[in-house]
Amino acid sequence: MPAAHRKPRPRSLSGGTVRTAAALALASAATVTALDGGAAHAEPELSPAQVRAKVDKLYQEAEVATQKYNGAKEKADGAQKKVDALQDEASRRTESLNSQRQKLGSVAASQYRTGGVDPSVQLLLSSSPDTYLDKAALTERAGARQAAAVTHVRGELREIDQLRGDADDTLSELRAKKAELQDNKKKVKRKLSEARRLLDRLTPEERTPAPAQSGHASRSTERADLSQAPNARAKAAISFAYGALGSPYVWGATGPSAFDCSGLTQAAYKAAGVSLPRTTYSQIDAGPRIPKSQLQPGDLVFFYSSISHVGLYIGGGKMIHAPNPSAPVRVAPIDEMPFAGATRVA
Template sequence: MAAHRKPRQRPLAGSAGRTAATLALAGAATVTAFDGPAHAEPRLTPAQVKAKVDGLYEQAEAATEQYNGAKEKADAAHASLAELRDEAARRTERLNTARDALGSIAAAQYRAGGLDPAVQLALSSKPEEYLEAAGFAEQAGARQASTIAGVRKGLAQIAELRTRADGRLVALKAHQAELARHKSTIRAKLDTAERLLDSLTAPQRTQYARQGQQGGGSAPGGAVGAPNSRAAAAVAFAYGAIGKPYVWGSTGPGSFDCSGLAQAAWRSAGVALPRTTYTQINAGRRVTRDQLAPGDLVFFFPGISHVGVYVGNGQMIHAPRPGSAVRMAPIDQMPFAGAARPA
């Protein structure tokens, strides 16, 4: 039976071939156009870039405050771990001294041969001296028992210290991992903001920077209306910080982030504030907006992610965002979230 074969098709030649090739390429281009994105991402207007960058900076600052909180916990865990290790080392040294004492007692007993007291008395050339030594030996036995008890207690204490140190080490590693996560988030937000700013023309970027630098101000002769000398000192410090750069995670003296500036200002007045905005708002007495006085801390955004030092007349001094410097600005510039007057 003859095999059935499909007739071989000869390739098109000449003008017919060229026409077919053209149609095939056109079809492929059409398919590609429908399969992939048809158009490039529309270019953002300067106003849209500003809105996106401002949002990214706000998110980066919120992450910065989380970073500050994690760093505070990591530093505390590290200090606690070092203290526990030092204490364990001191107790181990005392334990080794007690063990050495026990070793000396054991060696003396071994050299004495462990003879029966009656035999030792019989062999002694001076029974009176032996009886006196026996009394000392009995006392030494009591001291030995006390030393053994001390060694046992020391071993238990060192074991407990090492267990606590292991717990601090676990906590430290967890806080360090949290630090790394927040740091990565901050860097990603800032990098995205920088890429958006790079899309602006030079004049547009200059205008954006100028808008962000509105405010300014210089140190006054004194903090008029400050409720006390500590508040006046905090305000004076804030004025002295004007012009210093914003650096996230920094508490001065050469640079600050927002909560770092608030903490440093009040530290100069002898008042210790917590490190983060969301803990600083609870430091001292809460005040309403119409009760504000120079030195009060003013907070912004729903997440309490920004803080400034109020200086009066509706103005504050704050460290705004990366790429900027400490400056004066109206408190109406951002959504107000609350205020506190440190004690």
């Protein structure tokens, strides 16, 4: 057979060729994986300390969102009360207006029935001219009162329209606050879910390192020391906080059996007869600012540059606070978080 018509014989792959082909195959697979969005990329292994650091950051971000949620809820609740009050007032005024309209309608109908007779004819037909003249004067005075009643009704109509307009505006504000509420609620839940997912990687021992445990106290081991409290209100607030030790952290909660950080301080001072606003951002302005070096038991202590966490100072460099969902209300050193400021309420 001529050489031009012979089929080429397949050549066997040498060791070097096999290695080259394998390398090309691996490179191709890596390229596909990269183009596929890194689906095969394994999540980096984190040490327990790194996991705890990420969890702490997520909790802090969740607390920022929680305070925004609390603020939006406070405003939404206020807007709802305003809407209810405006609608109730509009309803009440409308009932009163309808009653006045009925009276005016009766007077107008009566005048229409008698209005066709000329006053001079009525005088001629009257058996007693003096009596007629007395009635005429009375009718004139009634007419003046009727005119005033009409003016009053017109004013009521304008005011009711204004009330309804205000109610509509407040309803729009309420809808916006509810939308903000839901947005922050989703953010909180997302952050907390991610924190739980990370914590599930750790054993119970790894989740809370020994040094951090030394500053904590449970309801059963910690006794209230009120001797250093400067006044009765501070004592009452601190006493309440001690009574809340061991209660779970629940974002958005203000007691009586669960709290978030600002919910705990608000409830503590409510027990002392002092009304605090709902959020950390507002609570820090509830009294004069106090330098860290001049702290007294009962002062509110705030943390992080975002002013997203608050505790109740109890003296000795310690506070009672509601930390996060991984820990109950407890005693802790104020130096365990970045200090942002303090406020004296009582």
